[in-house]
Amino acid sequence: MLDTQSALLTVNQMTEADRLTIAAGTAEEVLMERAGASVAREIIKAWPPCRVAVLCGPGNNGGDGFVVARHLADAGWDVQVGVLGPRDRLKGAAAHHARLWSGLTAPLTPAVLDSADLIVDAIFGAGLSRALDGPVAELLAIAARTAPIIAIDVPSGVIADSGEASGAVAAKLTVTFFRKKPGHLLLPARHFCGKVVVADIGIPPSVLDMISPQTFENDPILWRGHFPILSGDGNKFTRGHALVWGGYRMTGAARLAARGAARAGAGLTTVTCPEVALGVYATALTSIMVQPLGDQASFVKLLADERITGLLIGPGAGVGEQTRESVLAMLATGRPTVLDADALTSFQSDPETLMASISGPCVLTPHNGEFARLFDPCGDKLLRTRAAARRSGAVIVLKGADTVIAAPDGRAIINSNAPPTLATAGSGDVLAGIILGLLAQGMEPFLAAAAAVWLHGEAARTFGPGLIAEDLPDLLPKVLGTLFSQI
Numbered sequence: 192m193l194d195t196q197s198a199l200l201t202v203n204q205m206t207e208a209d210r211l212t213i214a215a216g217t218a219e220e221v222l223m224e225r226a227g228a229s230v231a232r233e234i235i236k237a238w239p240p241c242r243v244a245v246l247c248g249p250g251n252n253g254g255d256g257f258v259v260a261r262h263l264a265d266a267g268w269d270v271q272v273g274v275l276g277p278r279d280r281l282k283g284a285a286a287h288h289a290r291l292w293s294g295l296t297a298p299l300t301p302a303v304l305d306s307a308d309l310i311v312d313a314i315f316g317a318g319l320s321r322a323l324d325g326p327v328a329e330l331l332a333i334a335a336r337t338a339p340i341i342a343i344d345v346p347s348g349v350i351a352d353s354g355e356a357s358g359a360v361a362a363k364l365t366v367t368f369f370r371k372k373p374g375h376l377l378l379p380a381r382h383f384c385g386k387v388v389v390a391d392i393g394i395p396p397s398v399l400d401m402i403s404p405q406t407f408e409n410d411p412i413l414w415r416g417h418f419p420i421l422s423g424d425g426n427k428f429t430r431g432h433a434l435v436w437g438g439y440r441m442t443g444a445a446r447l448a449a450r451g452a453a454r455a456g457a458g459l460t461t462v463t464c465p466e467v468a469l470g471v472y473a474t475a476l477t478s479i480m481v482q483p484l485g486d487q488a489s490f491v492k493l494l495a496d497e498r499i500t501g502l503l504i505g506p507g508a509g510v511g512e513q514t515r516e517s518v519l520a521m522l523a524t525g526r527p528t529v530l531d532a533d534a535l536t537s538f539q540s541d542p543e544t545l546m547a548s549i550s551g552p553c554v555l556t557p558h559n560g561e562f563a564r565l566f567d568p569c570g571d572k573l574l575r576t577r578a579a580a581r582r583s584g585a586v587i588v589l590k591g592a593d594t595v596i597a598a599p600d601g602r603a604i605i606n607s608n609a610p611p612t613l614a615t616a617g618s619g620d621v622l623a624g625i626i627l628g629l630l631a632q633g634m635e636p637f638l639a640a641a642a643a644v645w646l647h648g649e650a651a652r653t654f655g656p657g658l659i660a661e662d663l664p665d666l667l668p669k670v671l672g673t674l675f676s677q678i
């Protein structure tokens with residue numbers, strides 16, 4: 192199992208964590224007390240005492256709100272509490288903490304927001320079961336114009352499992368408990384969460400042994416121990432040989448990918464390209480070898496060289512029959528293969544053939560458009576990426592600001608370190624190359640893809656504004672240096 196420190200829990204898994212903790216002897220009221228107290232602590236840490244409106248819903252999220260109200264009032268803050276629906280509808284731990292609130296409560300109307308300097312959103316959390324009612328959505332819209340919002344668990348309107356967010360407004364801070372939920376990372380919900388703080392409310396991490404989470408936030412902790420480490424007695428051949436299928440006329444894409452592979456540590460990187468493009472590739476590449484492609488038979492012969500340990504086709508390949516044939520020839524080797532861009536689109540009229548040909552380690556790196564040409568685009572991003580991985584038998588990297596990496600066995604990783612500067616031409620080609628470089632060195636495809644996505648994001652993050660794809664490969668040494676110094 193992957194390290195559960197970065198596990199993301201579904202609503203059902205969080206409920207189970209809660210249940211196991213209660214069964215082991217911690218009362219539900221105590222968990223709620225700790226949850227609300229942790230939110231109050233974060234508020235007190237970040238803001239000076241002021242007038243706060245706490246908006247409480249009808250469930251346990253509202254119960255947390257009552258705890259926050261009590262702690263802030265005890266600390267001398269001016270607190271107004273608004274409650275959705277009749278207060279006597281609250282049950283269990285929420286009813287208990289509502290009783291402990293000795294101040295007044297008002298109905299949940301815009302009047303509660305009058306003169307508020309800060310607003311606590313405790314309307315709905317994990318239990319949101321349907322779209323927000325009009326009045327609640329209107330109240331939230333007014334709240335967003337009134338003062339900074341602190342959301343408990345998730346901003347109301349956010350579906351924690353899927354990242355959908357109808358009617359939600361942007362919080363400055365979201366305090367969640369024990370572990371993040373997918374909705375804290377997936378778009379559009381991520382944009383509404385603001386800064387996310389995970390509070391320890393005394394749920395023991397050992398409950399995760401029973402829950403076996405399958406979704407994780409991308410973090411080196413997941414794959415650092417599997418990263419190819421150079422050994423003192425290795426040579427360029429033991430570090431893997433990466434082969435990139437280079438197209439013509441779009442030669443830049445394959446060159447970017449090849450540089451990504453080499454910087455990710457492949458001992459040898461070769462671009463094979465049509466004779467006519469040899470000069471272009473050779474002038475632009477120095478340590479990366481360039482080899483003429485010849486006809487399909489000679490390509491198949493080249494692939495027979497068992498020293499080649501990783502294959503990539505797609506960047507600048509062109510959509511068509513030659514690309515299709517080359518993809519199938521690569522997949523037939525059973526060696527680790529990355530399929531990107533045109534290699535995917537070349538199968539849009541016949542995805543079945545592609546799926547049926549994947550038997551070895553394989554990573555597909557579509558963006559949303561390419562994904563929709565091959566797979567069912569319905570459902571939230573986690574769901575559809577997982578379904579595509581299961582269907583294809585390949586690791587799927589569904590790219591975007593919230594890239595999801597899914598394995599055929601159901602594991603999934605959501606990436607969160609990609610800055611918007613990565614949305615630039617050629618950036619995906621470099622990513623495909625980094626994955627190739629790691630695969631060529633023998634890293635497991637799912638973890639190689641996760642590591643590559645993270646390194647790619649981190650490289651862009653360290654660079655800042657003005658980034659172009661050419662910068663990315665050369666930023667990897669610094670990122671890798673920092674990473675290795677932590678091993």
Ligand SMILES: NC(=O)C1=CN([C@@H]2O[C@H](COP(=O)(O)OP(=O)(O)OC[C@H]3O[C@@H](n4cnc5c(N)ncnc54)[C@H](OP(=O)(O)O)[C@@H]3O)[C@@H](O)[C@H]2O)[C@@H](O)CC1
Pocket residue numbers: 205206208209222223226248249250251252253254255314315316317318319320321322323324343344345368392
């Ligand atoms: N698990 C844990 O470890 C811990 C959890 N904790 C806290 O509990 C929270 C989850 O609590 P929860 O399950 O009571 O759900 P919550 O979000 O309060 O809402 C449920 C209520 O809202 C209602 N309702 C739903 N949608 C609606 C809509 N659109 N419009 C109107 N009504 C709607 C729904 O009604 P129903 O669907 O039943 O008709 C029900 O009455 C979690 O987010 C965290 O803050 C902490 O205390 C620490 C430990």
Ligand SMILES: [K+]
Pocket residue numbers: 252312313314315316342343344345346347
């Ligand atoms: K909330």
